[in-house]
Amino acid sequence: MKNLDTRRTIRHYSNREVSDSLLHRLFALASRTQTMGNLQLYSVVVTRSAEQKAALAPAHFHQPMVESAPVVLTICADFRRTTRWCEERKASPGYGNFLSFINAATDALLFTQTFCNLADEEGLGYCYLGTTVYIPDTIIDVLHLPKLVMPVATLTIGWPAEEPPQSDRLSVEAFVHEERYRDYTAELIDTFYREKEQLEENQAFVKENGKETLAQVFTDCRYTKKDNEAMSATLLKALERQGFLDVER
Numbered sequence: 211m212k213n214l215d216t217r218r219t220i221r222h223y224s225n226r227e228v229s230d231s232l233l234h235r236l237f238a239l240a241s242r243t244q245t246m247g248n249l250q251l252y253s254v255v256v257t258r259s260a261e262q263k264a265a266l267a268p269a270h271f272h273q274p275m276v277e278s279a280p281v282v283l284t285i286c287a288d289f290r291r292t293t294r295w296c297e298e299r300k301a302s303p304g305y306g307n308f309l310s311f312i313n314a315a316t317d318a319l320l321f322t323q324t325f326c327n328l329a330d331e332e333g334l335g336y337c338y339l340g341t342t343v344y345i346p347d348t349i350i351d352v353l354h355l356p357k358l359v360m361p362v363a364t365l366t367i368g369w370p371a372e373e374p375p376q377s378d379r380l381s382v383e384a385f386v387h388e389e390r391y392r393d394y395t396a397e398l399i400d401t402f403y404r405e406k407e408q409l410e411e412n413q414a415f416v417k418e419n420g421k422e423t424l425a426q427v428f429t430d431c432r433y434t435k436k437d438n439e440a441m442s443a444t445l446l447k448a449l450e451r452q453g454f455l456d457v458e459r
Contacts, residue, residue, distance in 0.1 A: 220335025221374075222372040223280060223366075223367075224369045226369040233367075239324075240324040241321070243320050244320050245320070245321075246313045250317065251313060252314065255286065256282075257281070257282040258282075264277055266282060266284075266353075269346075271344075273339065275337055276364075280368040283364065284353060285319075285361070285362060286359050287360045288318070289358040290356055290358040290359045305358060306358065306455075308455060311449060318362050319362060322363045334368070334370075335367070336368075339363075339365070339366065344444070347444070360452050378412075381402065384402035
């Protein structure tokens with residue numbers, strides 16, 4: 211895909227408008243991506259107003275680009291539309307379960323990635339926010355998401371006002387397994403992570419956080435067991451609220 215090899219995460223945007231016509235054209239193109247059963251189990255909520263962006267900001271830990279970006283897209287796993295279609299066509303839907311959420315989330319994330327690739331081709335900048343599933347109840351409330359609709363991804367969108375360095379990536383050999391899974395020995399871990407750990411910015415990252423290794427920054431500071439368990443519980447409650455864990459449905 212054009213520009214994918216030079217892709218950067220953009221957090222600062224110019225004042226140039228991102229038109230509805232451009233977005234809708236990219237949405238239409240992205241809708242040609244893979245989808246389970248040709249059902250397109252996703253919806254996109256487009257946020258432009260300062261009021262709505264401010265309301266969404268707490269769900270994303272007040273990262274500045276949520277309010278400064280011209281457009282915020284919330285991509286949702288959506289079995290609501292399909293369920294309503296079934297109900298209106300004398301069919302009996304049974305999609306209030308975890309498997310249906312996984313299928314819809316997969317559809318939504320495939321759509322999201324395809325949209326990102328298309329945005330790159332247009333010269334747009336974007337930032338993917340993994341925080342979407344951390345405090346989903348706030349997003350559900352702000353966007354008035356009904357049952358069987360669950361936010362799974364957020365993109366801040368705009369024309370770039372910066373050209374940051376690319377993030378580092380592991381080598382292909384680190385994640386490709388031929389024929390069957392090859393477990394990671396200490397020697398392979400050393401080989402695959404050596405370059406990442408030796409990067410000046412990552413060594414500075416370790417020092418700034420007062421840690422001995424880069425891995426400790428992730429386990430002790432960024433993605434701690436305590437936080438992961440707490441947000442997992444929150445996510446499960448949100449899935450239950452949205453009807454994806456309703457065993458009686």
